[in-house]
Amino acid sequence: MSKNIRNLSARKGLDDNLFEQLPDNGGADGDNYRNVASKFLIGNANTYGTASFYDFLNPENSGKKGFYCAGSACLLAGTQDVVKSELEAQFGADAVGPVYCLGRCYENRAFHVDGKNYSGAEADALPSICRHEKSQHPTPYRVQHQGRGILTGHALSLEECLRLLPVWLQRPPETLLDGLRVSGLRGRGGAGFPMAIKLDTVRKEQADQKYIVCNADEGDPGAFSDRYILEEQPHLLMAGMALAGLMAGATEGVVYIRAEYPESITIARRVAEQFNNLFPLDTHDGTPFSFRLKVVKAQGAYICGEETALLNSIEGNRPEVRTRPPFPAQYGLYGKPTAVNNVETLANLPFIAQEGGEAFKSLGTAKSSGTKLLSLDSHFRNPGLYEVDMGTPLSFAVYELGGGFKEPVKALHIGGPLGGLVPISRINDLTLDFESFASNGFLLGHASILSVPERFPLIKYLEHLFEFTAHESCGKCFPCRIGSVRGKELLKKAYESDYRIDRELLNDLLDTLEKGSLCALGGGIPLPVKNALKYFESELQPYFKN
Ligand SMILES: Cc1cc2nc3c(=O)[nH]c(=O)nc-3n(C[C@H](O)[C@H](O)[C@H](O)COP(=O)(O)O)c2cc1C
Ligand code: SF4
Structure with missing residues (x-):
């Protein structure tokens, strides 16, 4: 089926491509889907099935006016409850939804209104931005x-x-x-x-x-x-x-x-x-x-x-x-x-x-040459974007460039949601290159560095990672499609009630995700979870059966 659509779509080429013509709602009696489908000689179900996959084309979101960032950095900074409720006060709860990361992790409080992103001090002017009374300019980052x-x-x-x-x-x-x-x-x-x-x-x-x-x-x-x-x-x-x-x-x-x-x-x-x-x-x-x-x-x-x-x-x-x-x-x-x-x-x-x-x-290490960009989040004293030679000690990036942390931090989540969770105690063991991270059981990935503060319950962060995977799973393979939801349920239940997780069950789930997933979304999510179980056993132990 996808091969047929590929061929039909290819006939019109890049300029007149099908993707950019997918409508964000069906219109009267689904006419919008039908018109595009008939132009490309494909089924109505294809245009609907494809459009509804995307957050911004899903008809359920077509009435949304404001989006608060629900990405990991904003979550860990704890700024978004206020942003969400202020957006809801402006637009009403039904017109407000989450969006996963607006790339303003160096200052948080991020939100999206009328096709524009805002964050940091701009959030002080949220009501006037929503009422189009004020245009804001983002603060430059380091x-x-x-x-x-x-x-x-x-x-x-x-x-x-x-x-x-x-x-x-x-x-x-x-x-x-x-x-x-x-x-x-x-x-x-x-x-x-x-x-x-x-x-x-x-x-x-x-x-x-x-x-x-x-x-x-x-x-x-x-x-x-x-x-x-x-x-x-x-x-x-x-x-x-x-x-x-x-x-x-x-x-x-x-x-x-x-x-x-x-x-x-x-x-x-x-x-x-x-x-x-x-x-x-x-x-x-x-x-x-x-x-x-x-x-x-x-x-x-x-x-x-x-x-x-x-x-x-x-x-x-x-x-x-x-x-x-x-x-x-x-x-x-x-x-x-x-x-x-x-x-x-x-x-x-x-x-x-x-x-x-x-x-x-000549820059970097023998196997990881050149430089690497690092994104440091708002928990650092000097948040921002840094370019370092590959092989630079992680400790240098954290304490010299980043200036250390504004509050006590217990772990760094490096390389995105599928990257490893590095406990503070291991910062001195790592250099910023592919080999150092892989040989120590972590992942350099895109080298984003998120700080998990002491105050933030790890169980809640792991639940967030499963929730993210469940939301973003393409659904093609069942270990990821179902496993991510099960993982989220287990952790949520343990955090919110006296339910205690069976460690063997969770291990099975992680193994199935790791071995049975088609791509690195389902296959990668066990890494930070396993890191957490290994390095933060005492914090997580109360949520497990003996
Ligand atoms: C779930 C998932 C998400 C990914 N997201 C990105 C991404 O946002 N940007 C990116 O360049 N590569 C991403 N990748 C990796 C790409 O599949 C691919 O390896 C990459 O674009 C190749 O470019 P490179 O060789 O220059 O790294 C992702 C992989 C997976 C499994
Ligand atoms: S692991 Fe990859 S292919 Fe499988 S459902 Fe998840 S996102 Fe899709």
Whole structure:
């Protein structure tokens, strides 16, 4: 079925794509769904089934006017009960709903009204913002680099792209690819896959069309590093995508940006339009190279950060995770070879093209080269975004850059909801690179750093993680679809009543999730739970049967 929809959707191409035409409500007698369905020659149930998957297209949410951030950072900061009740006072309870992370984790109190995000001191003006009496400007957050500022240093401009791209594109794609190979750049979106291998695979595939897709769905609560690049360094990203296109033989690129980042979408659209006008440019053998970028606004589904769900989403398919193989590099967007890469990964390419692979490799560790962006939440004395060399001690990031904590903290949740829960006692054991985290039983992931304060009950935080997974599960495989709900129920019951959890039952559930889930959403959620059970046994013990 999804293959049929893929083919039907592909006939109209990216510009007239099905996803961007999905309606946010059915209209009179479901006419809105029916009209789109008939245009694409698909069933009414497909347009409804797909649209209703997304938070922002689900007809149940179409009347909502205000959204409070229910992401992990805002939850741990304890600011959202007030924000929620103030929104409800303005719009009424039925018109207010949760949204998972607006990327304002450095100051919290985040909410979304009329297509705009607000946080921190702006929340003081919530009533007047809701009544359109006041326009607010977000407070700037700290951005700092320790060592080379590849991503947070000088912001590449359009004029510089105009000057530098023709020089870079004069190099044969194989030479650029060799430089990338030497650099050792690995994906920053979580899995750390070598980028050169991915681009080389796409390059070697035979196809009439290939794509570069930028994964800007930064859904991990706690992370705001991709948002920073999209808003403050958009040319770096787009030049990186064009370079990736030349190396892989792709002439079209898509930046898929989460709807929860409206400002990022506006900026990226404006810059993409200007950027597209730079082409065509001559390559080394005189053939012109054109690269066309399109920005696609997502519609609120964490699972669309998983690369195959993301591709299904752009196609207008229900964004369920695909089984692999085939991998996107062979069979990706509309069934064509596609490199899906994270924002931060792609934004490193201009540096490698300009300074060479060796220069990149000289930073960081042998296996984790380059720099890494860190997002530090509001519990730090100096919250904000930091760029550090890979291999930097975690303790340096926490105590020197972050300045330590504003209140006693017992654990750090690093790398998003599927990342490990690092007890404070283990901070000195870790360095910020893929190997150190993996060998110590944690996950570097996207390197967002959330602080779990002493005062916050861990059982409640674990329940929140299961609740998040249950809300965001694509539903394709049962361990995740059912297991996440069961996990949430167990923890909630234990926290709110005298029910006590059977440890063997929970262990079985975690094992089933880990071994039986198709993707890392269901497969990854046991990691922080197991960390918590290991390092915080005495705090959690009262919730378990003897
Ligand atoms: C549940 C889930 C959510 C994900 N979310 C993101 C995301 O928001 N951004 C991202 O770049 N990668 C995300 N990933 C990883 C992508 O599937 C993919 O590995 C990545 O985009 C590849 O890019 P990279 O090699 O540059 O890291 C997610 C994976 C899973 C399983
Ligand atoms: S683990 Fe969850 S999100 Fe991933 S494929 Fe299975 S149901 Fe979907």
